[in-house]
Amino acid sequence: MSTDERYCFIGEWYDSQASMTRTYQVLFYPSDNSIEMFDVKTRRTFLKRTKNEAAKLTDFFIGNTINIFSRSIKIVDFGDAFTARCIGRNQERTLAIIKPDAIRNLGDIVSTIYENGFTIARMRMIKLSQNEIMYFYGEHKAKDFFPRLVEFMISGPIVAIELVGSDAINRWRSIIGPTDSQKAKEQGSHLLRARFGTDGTRNALHGSDSATSAQREISFFFGSKYGTNTACYNDTTCCLIKPHAVAEGKAGQIINAILIAGFQISAIGTYSLDKVNAEEFLEVYKGVVHEYPKMVEELMSGACIVLEVRSQNAQAVFRDFCGPADPEIARHIRPRTLRALYGKDKVKNAVHCTDLAEDATLEVEYFFRILDN
Numbered sequence: 239m240s241t242d243e244r245y246c247f248i249g250e251w252y253d254s255q256a257s258m259t260r261t262y263q264v265l266f267y268p269s270d271n272s273i274e275m276f277d278v279k280t281r282r283t284f285l286k287r288t289k290n291e292a293a294k295l296t297d298f299f300i301g302n303t304i305n306i307f308s309r310s311i312k313i314v315d316f317g318d319a320f321t322a323r324c325i326g327r328n329q330e331r332t333l334a335i336i337k338p339d340a341i342r343n344l345g346d347i348v349s350t351i352y353e354n355g356f357t358i359a360r361m362r363m364i365k366l367s368q369n370e371i372m373y374f375y376g377e378h379k380a381k382d383f384f385p386r387l388v389e390f391m392i393s394g395p396i397v398a399i400e401l402v403g404s405d406a407i408n409r410w411r412s413i414i415g416p417t418d419s420q421k422a423k424e425q426g427s428h429l430l431r432a433r434f435g436t437d438g439t440r441n442a443l444h445g446s447d448s449a450t451s452a453q454r455e456i457s458f459f460f461g462s463k464y465g466t467n468t469a470c471y472n473d474t475t476c477c478l479i480k481p482h483a484v485a486e487g488k489a490g491q492i493i494n495a496i497l498i499a500g501f502q503i504s505a506i507g508t509y510s511l512d513k514v515n516a517e518e519f520l521e522v523y524k525g526v527v528h529e530y531p532k533m534v535e536e537l538m539s540g541a542c543i544v545l546e547v548r549s550q551n552a553q554a555v556f557r558d559f560c561g562p563a564d565p566e567i568a569r570h571i572r573p574r575t576l577r578a579l580y581g582k583d584k585v586k587n588a589v590h591c592t593d594l595a596e597d598a599t600l601e602v603e604y605f606f607r608i609l610d611n
């Protein structure tokens with residue numbers, strides 16, 4: 239790799255002190271993982287070329303928020319034609335839907351997504367109304383299966399996922415298989431509709447069929463007010479899959495373990511927290527836990543996946559299931575716990591869970607009521 243190879247992006251950062259959005263040219267050099275930034279307006283160097291070990295080229299996609307030396311920079315565009323050409327073709331987008339019949343297989347499906355090299359740009363669990371489903375599937379209005387399809391799609395929550403990757407539209411459709419799950423079973427037991435679907439209507443998953451559909455469907459689920467999130471704030475607690483575990487592709491395995499243990503996941507969403515949000519969310523640990531500054535750094539280092547976890551006595555039982563905060567200790571005394579299995583150290587310990595019963599609803603509300611609005 240040439241040491242001069244570099245990609246250019248346009249990034250935005252909201253400067254809360256000045257109450258304004260600043261725009262930067264962000265240059266990424268893959269040969270040594272270094273980043274250089276220029277202020278677009280003043281044309282001045284903002285950051286000299288500096289190594290950033292955590293940065294990966296795959297994190298630089300439009301819409302993603304990247305933590306660059308404690309600033310949450312949102313990538314809003316490619317910065318030059320070379321980058322658009324080289325990177326753009328590896329960043330096709332498609333919309334996947336996990337339909338009501340496959341919600342219980344959420345963990346396996348998320349694992350398959352990562353195993354196939356996709357990035358999850360955004361994900362949300364929602365319920366759509368009858369009218370919203372009829373609008374979404376409007377092209378099938380005259381078909382005889384339409385009433386069955388609508389009834390099925392409103393029968394429970396769904397998870398909409400924006401996927402990014404090379405040839406994402408075709409590759410995702412080939413991973414899920416043909417519309418009719420029975421045909422999928424004939425074609426190969428590895429196909430997701432073969433594994434999790436039942437018939438032509440109850441077929442577990444959706445995938446956009448063209449770039450135009452993908453664009454329309456992604457803005458339906460992520461750029462509009464369609465659908466309501468499914469958080470219920472009742473017998474629930476908060477689980478946050480930390481950015482390091484998401485980046486390492488462990489989210490599917492963690493979700494799977496939670497479901498196998500008998501917890502219900504009643505809401506899910508992806509969030510990129512900036513410094514203000516991360517400090518606010520972790521405020522109870524400030525001055526109490528000496529790792530607090532590092533916990534804030536970790537939380538704002540990339541996208542996290544937040545779950546509302548439901549069970550009887552949810553906060554205490556789920557906290558027990560996560561295990562001791564230090565994964566080293568967890569591996570010795572509670573080797574089956576989430577932190578023992580997926581954590582690295584006290585800060586990168588795979589998951590945050592609510593520590594105090596009285597905070598459970600507040601933490602769930604922080605994401606699904608406050609940040610969602």
Ligand SMILES: Nc1ncnc2c1ncn2[C@@H]1O[C@H](COP(=O)(O)OP(=O)(O)OP(=O)(O)O)[C@@H](O)[C@H]1O
Pocket residue numbers: 378383387416417438439440441443444445446447
């Ligand atoms: N012949 C059919 N009988 C019953 N249901 C059907 C039939 N064809 C399609 N459907 C339902 O309508 C949905 C949309 O149909 P479409 O033809 O767009 O299939 P698809 O593109 O494979 O599926 P999707 O759009 O969900 O990815 C299907 O996923 C399925 O749930």
